[in-house]
Amino acid sequence: GAVVSQHPSRVICKSGTSVKIECRSLDFQATTMFWYRQFPKQSLMLMATSNEGSKATYEQGVEKDKFLINHASLTLSTLTVTSAHPEDSSFYICSAPAGGQLHEGNIQYFGAGTRLSVL
Amino acid sequence: AQSVTQLGSHVSVSEGALVLLRCNYSSSVPPYLFWYVQYPNQGLQLLLKYTTGATLVKGINGFEAEFKKSETSFHLTKPSAHMSDAAEYFCAVSDSGGYQKVTFGIGTKLQVIP
Numbered sequence: 001g002a003v004v005s006q007h008p009s010r011v012i013c014k015s016g017t018s019v020k021i022e023c024r025s026l027d028f029q030a031t032t033m034f035w036y037r038q039f040p041k042q043s044l045m046l047m048a049t050s051n052e053g054s055k056a057t058y059e060q061g062v063e064k065d066k067f068l069i070n071h072a073s074l075t076l077s078t079l080t081v082t083s084a085h086p087e088d089s090s091f092y093i094c095s096a097p098a099g100g101q102l103h104e105g106n107i108q109y110f111g112a113g114t115r116l117s118v119l
Numbered sequence: 120a121q122s123v124t125q126l127g128s129h130v131s132v133s134e135g136a137l138v139l140l141r142c143n144y145s146s147s148v149p150p151y152l153f154w155y156v157q158y159p160n161q162g163l164q165l166l167l168k169y170t171t172g173a174t175l176v177k178g179i180n181g182f183e184a185e186f187k188k189s190e191t192s193f194h195l196t197k198p199s200a201h202m203s204d205a206a207e208y209f210c211a212v213s214d215s216g217g218y219q220k221v222t223f224g225i226g227t228k229l230q231v232i233p
Binding site: 006034041042043044046093095107108110112113 | 128153155160161162163164165168209220221222223224225226
């Protein structure tokens with residue numbers, strides 16, 4: 001099946017630094033990828049939709065200058081948390097839809113997630 | 120607009136007992152429905168999905184779910200719980216016309232007691 005690789009799996013950083021998270025579709029192309037954030041004991045909340053070759057679409061309440069998204073190729077999207085603060089500590093997960101086959105419906109393939117801890 | 124309600128944030132069952140995780144949804148258009156499982160510190164894995172056709176869908180690891188339009192429900196069941204089923208389960212809905220945006224429920228943590 002389709003695989004989405006997310007790196008790094010865990011990062012610890014000091015307050016004020018920037019952290020980049022990569023999301024790659026390994027065996028399929030994804031013109032669209034999604035970035036989610038999951039706080040402890042809560043569900044996944046969609047942060048933004050990453051679009052290859054164009055600007056990302058952010059959900060209401062998500063700061064686009066804080067969470068920079070770049071989707072430079074059909075297999076790679078990156079999320080950069082700029083000037084990270086302790087309140088940004090969370091589990092970040094990316095996903096990519098398996099397009100090209102209508103009978104698949106809206107299948108999302110998820111990365112393994114990145115746990116960010118900001119000290 | 121879509122939404123998902125999962126009744127019971129924590130469910131405990133004995134090993135070998137029936138597993139029933141409840142999910143109700145709301146959607147203004149015919150929905151696509153999903154169940155995902157998440158093991159600690161891991162991403163989500165698709166258990167099963169309903170798009171069109173047969174309303175009883177079977178997934179991996181012996182799980183199945185039934186789409187009941189009249190009840191706007193998509194409950195997840197498994198006849199006999201195994202210790203390895205302990206995880207968090209998320210019900211999700213997407214707009215069949217919109218293709219890609221998925222709304223998740225808050226999740227149900229399943230505990231299996233030996």
